Amino acid sequence: xxxxxxxxxxxxxxxxxxxxxxxxxxxxxxxxxxxxxxxxxxxxxxxxxxxxxxxxxxxxxxxxxxxxxxxxxxxxxxxxxxxxxxxxxxxxxxxxxxxxxxxxxxxxxxxxxxxxxxxxxxxxxxxxxxxxxxxxxxxxxxxxxxxxxxxxxxxxxxxxxxxxxxxxxxxxxxxxxxxxxxxxxxxxxxxxxxxxxxxxxxxxxxxxxxxxxxxxxxxxxxxxxxxxxxxxxxxxxxxxxxxxxxxxxxxxxxxxxxxxxxxxxxxxxxxxxxxxxxxxxxxxxxxxxxxxxxxxxxxxxxx
Numbered sequence: 001x002x003x004x005x006x007x008x009x010x011x012x013x014x015x016x017x018x019x020x021x022x023x024x025x026x027x028x029x030x031x032x033x034x035x036x037x038x039x040x041x042x043x044x045x046x047x048x049x050x051x052x053x054x055x056x057x058x059x060x061x062x063x064x065x066x067x068x069x070x071x072x073x074x075x076x077x078x079x080x081x082x083x084x085x086x087x088x089x090x091x092x093x094x095x096x097x098x099x100x101x102x103x104x105x106x107x108x109x110x111x112x113x114x115x116x117x118x119x120x121x122x123x124x125x126x127x128x129x130x131x132x133x134x135x136x137x138x139x140x141x142x143x144x145x146x147x148x149x150x151x152x153x154x155x156x157x158x159x160x161x162x163x164x165x166x167x168x169x170x171x172x173x174x175x176x177x178x179x180x181x182x183x184x185x186x187x188x189x190x191x192x193x194x195x196x197x198x199x200x201x202x203x204x205x206x207x208x209x210x211x212x213x214x215x216x217x218x219x220x221x222x223x224x225x226x227x228x229x230x231x232x233x234x235x236x237x238x239x240x241x242x243x244x245x246x247x248x249x250x251x252x253x254x255x256x257x258x259x260x261x262x263x264x265x266x267x268x269x270x271x272x273x274x275x276x277x278x279x280x281x282x283x284x285x286x287x288x289x290x291x292x293x294x295x296x297x298x299x300x301x302x303x
Contacts, residue, residue, distance in 0.1 A: 196236030
């Protein structure tokens with residue numbers, strides 16, 4: 001199959017690209033800064049400018065079997081006004097550009113996979129259980145997710161099957177949030193964040209990649225899919241599971257006020273609060289999780 005991947009230089013994109021190439025697929029990476037050519041005949045990097053319009057790069061979308069959009073500015077930083085603008089604009093404009101490319105393609109991609117986040121449902125200290133039929137939240141990340149998904153909706157009317165992945169925290173020691181959580185535990189000062197009551201929507205990296213490929217291969221999969229494991233532990237439970245996996249205590253809490261000083265609004269929505277999210281549609285449609293529980297996932301993620 002021929003894949004087009006936007007946002008392939010990040011943690012998730014690298015893992016997905018590695019898997020696609022290992023399976024023998026042909027892959028085009030859309031990058032703002034395309035590097036040197038690869039020795040791999042099945043991999044090429046193409047420069048693009050995701051400004052909401054098309055360009056020469058859009059020829060890559062024509063005839064592709066699948067387009068996967070992971071493009072967007074990093075969320076896990078201090079949220080200044082400028083950073084919030086970049087988070088939203090990078091997602092909206094990159095998606096708008098890809099949809100415009102699908103619109104002008106003579107042969108439409110069979111499937112379009114759009115990244116989104118479990119933050120779609122809002123953030124809570126200890127809120128209700130959400131599935132794909134739940135309404136969006138009202139905070140910043142929820143608004144970003146709603147706008148991000150809305151930009152992708154036209155591809156369904158253009159003839160491509162649209163899959164929207166509302167992803168939780170992806171667990172791997174190689175990158176993402178877990179990599180940043182580990183140093184305190186290594187030095188025996190790890191523990192829960194703030195109250196520890198907030199629920200964590202998470203998924204092991206292998207299951208995240210597996211869900212993407214499963215959604216592309218399964219013609220019955222369309223619309224929003226919660227890319228989260230079936231188990232939603234509290235942050236305190238998660239911290240204890242990290243401690244067990246690393247043979248370390250998990251007794252030193254991280255004060256909420258300190259996180260707010262360091263990360264401003266991101267601390268509240270991204271760390272101090274969370275979501276309890278269930279993968280109802282993935283389960284109903286037959287996806288089999290390799291790591292359904294946190295005690296299965298963390299030892300594998302830390303290898």
